[in-house]
Amino acid sequence: MEFVRVEKTDGIAKVILSRGKVNAINEFVIDELTACFKELAGDAQTRAVIISGQGKFFTYGFDIPEFLNYKKDEFLRYLTKFTDFYGDVFLFPKPVIAALNGHTMAGGCMIAIACDYRIMVSGKAKMSLNEINFGSSLFAGSVEIIKLWLGQKNAETAVYNGAMYTAEEAFQLGLIHQVCTEADLEANARGIAKQFAAKDGVAFRSIKHLLRKPLADEIKKREKDSLLEFVDIWYSENTWNNLQGKTIQS
Amino acid sequence: MEFVRVEKTDGIAKVILSRGKVNAINEFVIDELTACFKELAGDAQTRAVIISGQGKFFTYGFDIPEFLNYKKDEFLRYLTKFTDFYGDVFLFPKPVIAALNGHTMAGGCMIAIACDYRIMVSGKAKMSLNEINFGSSLFAGSVEIIKLWLGQKNAETAVYNGAMYTAEEAFQLGLIHQVCTEADLEANARGIAKQFAAKDGVAFRSIKHLLRKPLADEIKKREKDSLLEFVDIWYSENTWNNLQGKTIQS
């Protein structure tokens, strides 16, 4: 794997995104993450998973400059992989803890909110579904999952404003479970992972299924249509111009 | 239009209910509102809508004395129009801000909670789904939408008690987004409308659809049956006597 590192210790697998300064997500990243989580699901030694980033970013979200070279059908192929992946995380049969080391934006936020527990560093890091601010829509699954944590009212505010939340604000909203210092992130994430890992794995998987499968089934019915609409808007003149602005800037 | 005024300025359309002292809703009001929102949906110049009342009332709700002259099938026809209208508002393709200038009762509350943002004046004004207190039921859609904002527990309390909430209480419960003075209502509503209007309209519509369409579809499946039950209860001896009491009182 080129962009994803895995470290296994004491029944805990730590998955680390590492691609450039901002851990921008491209198709290779999603292919590697998908393979990695598949392996971990079947690994009898792994009882809990931590996912984290490196540097100042958990991830910036999609690698927009790279996707501007994609044709519509290629981008749809990628989006299908991406949404399948966050669906895998949402129903992953073992606990998944997101150790949010830095900015957790757009597609990165979607992955984080599919996990079972989120710890985020206080300070400059922000969490956001900011798609509306460059004229982009969202996916059915991402909207349903943000509604789970924030409730309808705050979810509407979050996605209509594209608001950037500090860890403290995200905690107040119920978007994350814990705020900590950068120095404590590793130990705290590992502590939480161990608490989850100590529970009966079969009971955990069954209960998680009861908690989340009905919504996952609803999402599946509508995710594909939402991708088609997302692609249409992405390639519309207005949004395309906004996206090119983001290329030059980055 | 006789009971609905529309003022358009800077891409914002303000819709003002004006029917007597309490803005009581009858079939003409709903016909006019429906036509008005249809026009605004298609008006390329309109980027956001404000809906408000006049005097001490946003609206008192249904014009009960008038409806006591309706036969069952006529009342069902009206209720279908009414619930279709709040459904139109709930999925309106542009932002709708409710500027609640006064009491927001029963059917008026149902219209308000279908909007995207609610500002309410502090003071004597109350917000309530008080139907149970005269022995009336509610509609499937109104129950689902109040649950969206209050959650199941507070929604149950609200509709079982028919509680009258001040703006401050409504804000605490998450039923409204902002409390302001009467003097600030116009400017604040316009400020919020401009914030919404500044967002990409296509992305907004798509995201709003993701946020609300699944629930609207569920409501549609059950709304008609709920109207039939509502009508049966409305014309039952007990409730009918209560309603006539309200006639004399008003």
Add this chain to the structure above:
Amino acid sequence: MEFVRVEKTDGIAKVILSRGKVNAINEFVIDELTACFKELAGDAQTRAVIISGQGKFFTYGFDIPEFLNYKKDEFLRYLTKFTDFYGDVFLFPKPVIAALNGHTMAGGCMIAIACDYRIMVSGKAKMSLNEINFGSSLFAGSVEIIKLWLGQKNAETAVYNGAMYTAEEAFQLGLIHQVCTEADLEANARGIAKQFAAKDGVAFRSIKHLLRKPLADEIKKREKDSLLEFVDIWYSENTWNNLQGKTIQS
């Protein structure tokens, strides 16, 4: 009835669980409760129901030592009766107030959360869905109903940890409606029951149906499958050993 007493006063029926020191639930208890609630549904004099326990327990939950003598198909028969019963309570056509006089554990918690209003005594009493801690799963209905009151985030925390909540904590989470002293429980529960009883009974039933029937229908689709999985896990080697440990202990 052997384990369930009913006292009727002023239109309020009080149902009291009384089986040993911990009011452990077995098949006879559920048969009696089911018959009792059926009678109360049809009793024109009864306008509201209070359900309570005796001593230090509302109920401990299932009588595990007794169920260890059940074969799989017998246990499935019991579970079907049990989940049917909490389903009956959830949709009971009259108000049901839970007067939680003491510990409200596992299956006992499931019955409590199906009621319309919960008052719990402060002090040592705890409320918990602690099944995961002996390697047991939950039922689809119980998970959906705990999600109703706590929201997804706190519901996940509650059932993944099997956390034991004091009345104060349960109130903070929205799991109960009121905390009171042991001395006040009877009067307060009766006061709330009277408030509910004062409302129009037909309107109450109709509104309760609007508030809860759609979820009850969803639960029904999935409850049976969840019982089958629950049974498989219950009789698995790991969980069975945990359950025998609880036998010796109790």
